[in-house]
Amino acid sequence: MATHASYSYDVLVIGAGGAGLRAAIEAAQAGVSVGLICKSLLGKAHTVMAEGGMAAAMAHNDDRDNWRVHFADTMRGGQYVNNWRMAELHAKEAPDRVRELEAWGAVFDRTADGRINQRNFGGHRYPRLAHVGDRTGLELIRTLQDHTVYLGVTVHMEHTVASLLVDSGRAAGALAYDRERGRFHVFAAKTLILATGGVGRAYKITSNSWEGTGDGHALAYRAGAELIDMEFIQFHPTGMVWPPSVKGILVTEGVRGEGGVLKNSKGRRFMFDDIPDNYKAQTAADAEEGWRYTQGDKNARRPPELLTRDHVARCIVREVKEGRGSPHGGVYLDIAWIKDKLPNSEEHIKRKLPSMYHQFKELADLDITTTPMEVGPTTHYVMGGVRVDADTQMSSVPGLFAAGECASGINGANRLGGNSLSDLIVFGKRAGEYAAQFARKEGAVKIDDGAVDRATKEALAPFERGAGSENPYKVQEELQETMQSLVGIVRQESEMREALTRLQTYRQRAARVGVSGHREYNGGWHTALDLLNLLTVAEAVTLSALERRESRGGHFREDCPEKVPEFGTVNIMVKESAGGMQVSRVPLPPMPDELKQVIEEQKE
Amino acid sequence: MDATFRVWRSEPGGAGAYRDYRTEVSEGMVVLDAVHRIQAEQAPDLAVRWNCKAGKCGSCSAEINGAPRLMCMTRLSTLDINEPVTIEPMRTFPLIKDLVTDVSWNFRVKKTIQPFKPRPPDAPDGTWRMAQRDIDRVQEHRKCIECFLCQDVCHVLRDHAKHEDFIGPRFLTYAAALEMHPLDTGDRVEDLKDKHNIGYCNITKCCTNVCPEHIRITDNAIIPLKERVVDRFYDPFTRLLRVFRA
Numbered sequence: 001m002a003t004h005a006s007y008s009y010d011v012l013v014i015g016a017g018g019a020g021l022r023a024a025i026e027a028a029q030a031g032v033s034v035g036l037i038c039k040s041l042l043g044k045a046h047t048v049m050a051e052g053g054m055a056a057a058m059a060h061n062d063d064r065d066n067w068r069v070h071f072a073d074t075m076r077g078g079q080y081v082n083n084w085r086m087a088e089l090h091a092k093e094a095p096d097r098v099r100e101l102e103a104w105g106a107v108f109d110r111t112a113d114g115r116i117n118q119r120n121f122g123g124h125r126y127p128r129l130a131h132v133g134d135r136t137g138l139e140l141i142r143t144l145q146d147h148t149v150y151l152g153v154t155v156h157m158e159h160t161v162a163s164l165l166v167d168s169g170r171a172a173g174a175l176a177y178d179r180e181r182g183r184f185h186v187f188a189a190k191t192l193i194l195a196t197g198g199v200g201r202a203y204k205i206t207s208n209s210w211e212g213t214g215d216g217h218a219l220a221y222r223a224g225a226e227l228i229d230m231e232f233i234q235f236h237p238t239g240m241v242w243p244p245s246v247k248g249i250l251v252t253e254g255v256r257g258e259g260g261v262l263k264n265s266k267g268r269r270f271m272f273d274d275i276p277d278n279y280k281a282q283t284a285a286d287a288e289e290g291w292r293y294t295q296g297d298k299n300a301r302r303p304p305e306l307l308t309r310d311h312v313a314r315c316i317v318r319e320v321k322e323g324r325g326s327p328h329g330g331v332y333l334d335i336a337w338i339k340d341k342l343p344n345s346e347e348h349i350k351r352k353l354p355s356m357y358h359q360f361k362e363l364a365d366l367d368i369t370t371t372p373m374e375v376g377p378t379t380h381y382v383m384g385g386v387r388v389d390a391d392t393q394m395s396s397v398p399g400l401f402a403a404g405e406c407a408s409g410i411n412g413a414n415r416l417g418g419n420s421l422s423d424l425i426v427f428g429k430r431a432g433e434y435a436a437q438f439a440r441k442e443g444a445v446k447i448d449d450g451a452v453d454r455a456t457k458e459a460l461a462p463f464e465r466g467a468g469s470e471n472p473y474k475v476q477e478e479l480q481e482t483m484q485s486l487v488g489i490v491r492q493e494s495e496m497r498e499a500l501t502r503l504q505t506y507r508q509r510a511a512r513v514g515v516s517g518h519r520e521y522n523g524g525w526h527t528a529l530d531l532l533n534l535l536t537v538a539e540a541v542t543l544s545a546l547e548r549r550e551s552r553g554g555h556f557r558e559d560c561p562e563k564v565p566e567f568g569t570v571n572i573m574v575k576e577s578a579g580g581m582q583v584s585r586v587p588l589p590p591m592p593d594e595l596k597q598v599i600e601e602q603k604e
Numbered sequence: 605m606d607a608t609f610r611v612w613r614s615e616p617g618g619a620g621a622y623r624d625y626r627t628e629v630s631e632g633m634v635v636l637d638a639v640h641r642i643q644a645e646q647a648p649d650l651a652v653r654w655n656c657k658a659g660k661c662g663s664c665s666a667e668i669n670g671a672p673r674l675m676c677m678t679r680l681s682t683l684d685i686n687e688p689v690t691i692e693p694m695r696t697f698p699l700i701k702d703l704v705t706d707v708s709w710n711f712r713v714k715k716t717i718q719p720f721k722p723r724p725p726d727a728p729d730g731t732w733r734m735a736q737r738d739i740d741r742v743q744e745h746r747k748c749i750e751c752f753l754c755q756d757v758c759h760v761l762r763d764h765a766k767h768e769d770f771i772g773p774r775f776l777t778y779a780a781a782l783e784m785h786p787l788d789t790g791d792r793v794e795d796l797k798d799k800h801n802i803g804y805c806n807i808t809k810c811c812t813n814v815c816p817e818h819i820r821i822t823d824n825a826i827i828p829l830k831e832r833v834v835d836r837f838y839d840p841f842t843r844l845l846r847v848f849r850a
Contacts, residue, residue, distance in 0.1 A: 040653075040655055040661075040663065041653075041663065041707065041711075042711060043661075043750055044655045044656075044661040044662070044663050045655075046655075046656070048655075048656065048660055048661045048749075049656050049658065049660050049661070099730065099731055102731070102732060103722055103725075103730075104720065105720035105722070105782075105785065105787075105788075107734075107739050107742050107743055107746055107785065109736065110734055110735060110736040110739065113733070114732075114733030114734050114735055115731065115733065116731075117736075132743065132746075133743075135660070135747065137660075138660065138746075138747075138749065139746065142746065146714070146719070146720070147719075149711075149714060149715055150715070150719050155711075157708070157711075180700055180704075180706075209654075209655040209656045209657065209661070210654065210655065211655065242632070243631055243632020243633070244630065244631070244632060245630075245632050245633045245634060245637040246632065246634075246657075246658075249657070249658045250658070355659075355660065358659070359658060359659065362659065362677055362679070363632075363634070363658075363659075363677070363679070364632070365679075365681075467648075471644075471648065472648070473643070473644040473648065474644075477644075515648060515649065516648065516649060517648070517649030518616060518649075520616060520651070520700070520701050521651035521700055521701040521702070521704050522648075522649045522651070523643055523648065523649065523650060523651060523652065524643075524648030524649050525649075527648075
């Protein structure tokens with residue numbers, strides 16, 4: 001079967017969000033040839049939606065901050081099943097990565113003395129998030145995008161990778177189709193960097209764009225790589241719940257960082273009712289102290305609204321379940337109340353949270369400067385992903401790298417807000433650096449024409465079956481509903497078993513999916529192919545969640561509601577085997593004593 | 605309740621026609637929701653470009669009842685749904701299929717603008733100092749989500765097809781963001797005059813009116829840049845000075 005064109009690169013980056021762009025920049029600067037494939041237009045990736053900021057211990061707003069505190073915060077937030085080395089590298093390198101963005105033209109909000117301003121966020125002990133109002137992701141992606149275009153990186157926009165190609169166990173390239181014309185392209189590459197983001201589209205209510213179909217997770221899995229921590233899904237506590245068509249769209253944690261409070265239908269600030277023991281010492285005693293914290297008082301402790309996302313999400317679910325929710329099944333998030341504290345509150349809110357003001361005004365016809373918002377949890381982020389070496393980001397498949405959300409390790413059981421954007425630039429850079437090094441060292445790859453033919457034929461199969469077969473949109477929708485209701489925020493064994501049974505039937509139906517029309521920009525066809533990735537991801541999440549018989553971070557089981565120490569020493573791993581998806585427990589790498597000590601010191 | 609959507613459907617080779625789809629609508633829906641429903645239930649091969657569905661990525665630009673808008677930010681409650689709602693692709697760019705256009709020209713244009721070039725760092729640790737008030741105006745331009753609606757509506761591009769000579773409002777704001785960046789040492793004024801033909805713009809403000817980010821493109825980007833061009837090249841006094849120097 002003929003392919004339209006072929007390309008050859010030293011480094012092929014798949015995905016052009018923050019991690020992919022940062023990787024491409026690093027590799028290009030190392031002097032190797034770089035190709036970049038993205039499913040959308042350049043600059044539209046999901047990174048663009050990140051709002052709050054990027055965490056880096058630069059200590060601009062509080063000089064007590066340093067990498068040790070950031071490291072300990074990240075490990076505590078992840079319930080200590082993080083890869084300690086990734087958490088360490090991240091905490092140490094994030095400040096330099098942020099400063100570098102400024103040198104490339106990023107314009108962060110400033111402190112009074114003209115440095116990069118940093119804001120408070122959940123789980124971070126000190127104000128640590130470099131930000132641009134509430135559109136930090138746009139600033140990040142645009143800065144990287146505009147820097148990349150002058151570096152000679154070849155960008156292939158609106159291309160989707162159908163399959164990775166391997167050459168005697170080593171990554172060798174990818175087969176992709178362009179969405180515009182539906183033609184197939186072969187990319188030979190000495191190294192591949194997956195930077196494909198998350199899996200939110202496996203759920204019905206999500207903050208993720210259509211792109212979050214777990215492509216990198218599924219491609220890596222099928223190429224023989226290992227996935228870990230797939231049971232850990234982050235449900236962001238505050239998504240929009242009304243009107244129905246915008247359900248799931250993110251409401252930034254920055255609202256709470258700026259003083260916004262959560263209330264139930266009785267008007268009670270319910271977050272004060274349940275503060276976990278390991279956070280008690282750092283949490284405000286009352287509303288007044290919490291307010292002072294958000295206004296930069298260094299002697300105040302943070303309000304309970306800024307506890308970790310997993311905890312806040314579960315508290316909201318509890319309020320709704322016990323009948324204290326808002327009319328549309330959420331709770332109230334109130335920033336308007338700060339008018340009691342600040343003279344110019346309306347202007348202040350618009351300046352600090354401009355896109356939130358906009359979003360509610362235009363989509364829900366609600367003015368957040370005068371009226372509380374209705375919010376509820378939304379599927380936001382997957383902590384799990386490709387298992388990689390902490391320093392190089394290489395997976396167990398030689399030459400196959402992963403960075404950003406599709407890689408795993410730094411976040412453990414729960415990611416802190418703001419640690420994602422910094423993760424992208426810290427590990428995107430490392431992936432680019434080590435992929436370039438690997439490419440220089442290794443010889444050329446051979447493309448297996450038979451594998452290309454098979455993968456092309458498989459990708460075109462929905463056209464052979466034609467319309468009148470299963471509708472891909474329908475199967476996708478049912479899969480999303482199943483994952484939402486049976487493998488969501490609160491899980492239990494019997495429901496997850498039921499989910500597995502249903503996933504089997506979706507797999508059979510996916511094999512019968514058919515599409516009509518021609519190959520040019522055919523949404524039905526694209527959905528049919530994305531569906532295969534979603535199925536792999538959904539199965540990995542469910543099997544891993546069944547295996548972890550405890551509750552920890554983003555994974556909560558009603559039938560095992562406590563933390564179990566033996567699970568505190570392992571990651572759950574899935575890998576492809578002849579008999580299907582194979583699940584196992586792998587021990588966490590042992591942490592050096594000096595880092596253990598850092599964690600102990602920060603516990604006070 | 606049902607409503608009719610009159611959607612542009614194209615054929616390979618360039619021909620096309622409006623096709624009416626009736627579908628159910630409910631409270632709070634935006635145009636993109638209706639398009640998705642039509643795609644899932646009646647026209648699975650309908651081509652539409654979208655990403656975030658929250659007005660942040662600028663992918664779903666189209667012309668709705670003749671007005672350039674983001675489909676994800678246009679609520680049905682703002683339209684008269686007793687009449688068919690017309691949805692068609694941006695007309696300033698070549699059509700790929702249905703509602704999707706080829707906007708790659710924009711990405712090529714950006715490369716013709718001189719990149720950011722910072723002054724040496726202010727502090728020994730390699731960082732800079734900037735006051736918030738000095739970056740406010742740059743941040744306005746950096747809000748741009750590259751939806752290209754301003755390009756779609758610009759007369760110089762839409763009616764006169766000057767794509768080869770003129771960079772359009774999007775890239776005038778881009779140039780303004782660089783020129784006004786407190787750290788930047790580049791000089792794009794000559795390029796703006798000769799290569800990018802800023803003079804073609806006759807400040808009708810159509811771009812400003814369609815900007816979903818409410819960037820005051822004409823007032824805060826184009827006019828200040830025009831002033832810089834005029835100051836340097838057309839000011840009678842400096843012209844005279846140049847003659848003497850020559």
